[in-house]
Amino acid sequence: MSLDASTSDNTDPLATQDQVPSSNEDDEKIQENRTLAFLVYREVWDEFNKWKLEDCKRQLRLLEQPLPPPNIAEAAHKMASAFLTDGDESGDVEIIYICDTDDDIPLDVGGATVLTCETVSLKLPPDFAPHPPYESCTPAVQTIALRENEEQLPFIPYADDPTWDIGMYLSQYEAFAWENLVDPDVEVIQFEVLRRLHFGHRLSLDDIDATCVLLALRPNNRFGLIYQMTQRDELFWPGMMAEFPTADDGSERRGFNFRAHEPDVDDLRGRIESVIPRFCANPGCIHTHCHRHGNTIDDFASPPAAVPRLTSKDYPEGASCGSLCFREIDSSFQEDSVQWGSSEVDELRCILEIMPDTIPCGLAKLVRRPCREVFIERRRFIPDEKVYSESSRVVTAREKLNYYKDSISGDITSGAYIPPGPCSHIGPCDKNNANCICAQKSVHCTRSCHCSLTCKHRWPGCRCNKETDKKITQTCKTESCRCRKMGWECDSMVCECDNHSYVHRRKPRPKTKQPRMIRPDGKHYCQNSDIQRGLAAELEIKRGAFGLGCFAVKKIRPDQFIGEYVGELSVSAEDKRELLRKHVGLNYSFGLNLQHIIDSARVGNETRYINHGTEEDGLANASAKTTLVLGEPRIALYATKEIKAGGEILFDYGENYWIWKS
């Protein structure tokens, strides 16, 4: 209550929500503030609703009045002058007024050129028919996780279709998603209550929060009443208290400095903490606001603090970065002479918490201090004896590897394999560590796990480049590649098959007809990374024998990758779309494994249009295969025989599909 409006700390990024009253005196104060808050709330509520009622009546009365005829010329000149720059003469602008018929020409065109459109009649051929109804979808390049709250219905599909049993569908949900939305009027009222309490009655934001009368003001940097108000245009109404601060330059709105919700430019720790949760917590994914592994803003915790794996003696050999490099430290160097200020130490430490094993030469550039001093400070923060003991262990090709089958049946394509990871814990990945879900389930750690690349439990990858250096075969093309044999795509960070230099880069085929899998240096590109490389065949969607179908634009070779089946990934037990599928008679869901389905009804790519054909009827020319890509199962479609340019692609949906259909 002691806050002065002009000096109040309304720029404090986060109010302390968890302050608990410590005494009866505090309780009384809260009660007193609560009573006041209710009074002000009632006052603003009445004022706002009285104004709103009158304002609505006024608007309705306006609508009842006949509108004056539009002054086209004036409106056109006004519009034209809006485009003029300072030096332009309005006379330089030619205004053209276009109308449908001569009857539409307004009386006063004010010098505008009038063009009337000629009516043209089109004669359609007798067989001209509208396109038959079909189910379209949002195009996507990768599968996304279904982020819907399965208890709330986001919208009502086929609401205007009388043949649709809407009641049955709605009964599956507990509520409509829009039921929980806060009425924007209530926000406007609450914001004004907040302003009157803070600037008029001089209650601090913490005091106001403690009354629990208003929506939480600032629980975090992305939510709360004050933040909400930055997300919408302000509604101007006479009850707004104009005598309080009104700066509206974007940074400050009606007294509250919204930008202060972002950490200060100098606050490195605050900025890192506010940015890191926006990146996917899955280390095998580089997306911000990732839709595949979750909504990183709301659901994902920040990745756990990185575990240092290098002692001060473990840095790899390399060139010195200058005379002050840590590599130049000799016995004459006085460690005690390194004395940093607390903010400098804090800056280095918050970088080390994320990247503890960065070489001092790089850290020195970030913190703008001599490399050798950075080295000493790092050792003070991470003493050698605290470094994870297996740090220097490197998996070598010669090391006897402990293979897991990574599936129940030994075949991840069986659908029985459900990956448990990624794991995320402190300590080594082994059976003795109850927190390592990979080790506990006897599956290999993957790129998505939070352990280091040298983790003993990781899938070791293949060494096909070495194996094929002598023989001219296609790298990782056959089952001699242990990744392919296990149903994994190669991982450029662990495999030695040279796929890394080719990710997402299509090389024009040289005139010599040299196969595309050979690099200019004569080595082979990995042939077991189709999904990661995304080198799908060129496909065309057009009408086929069974509705829309998917056709090859160019010839597709046997075994060629056609594309990845993508859509929305959901847990089959939660799937509530069955009624919808039955209603439209189309089913785009593809079982990824016994637990998950990929449904391309609303999100997908060309492969969702591939129709059914079987080996027996001689129509199937493609097949689907589940492959583990960096630890995640994905569905790839391959040609089983040559498909000519213009040929329709067909694969066997399996018996269950047609049981469902009947």
Ligand SMILES: C[S@@+](CC[C@H](N)C(=O)[O-])C[C@H]1O[C@@H](n2cnc3c(N)ncnc32)[C@H](O)[C@@H]1O
């Ligand atoms: C995944 S959709 C394929 C794309 C679909 N043709 C379209 O127009 O969107 C599967 C549906 O296509 C139709 N379909 C596909 N292959 C078929 C076939 N061999 N015989 C009859 N209908 C087929 C069925 O209606 C089936 O439910």
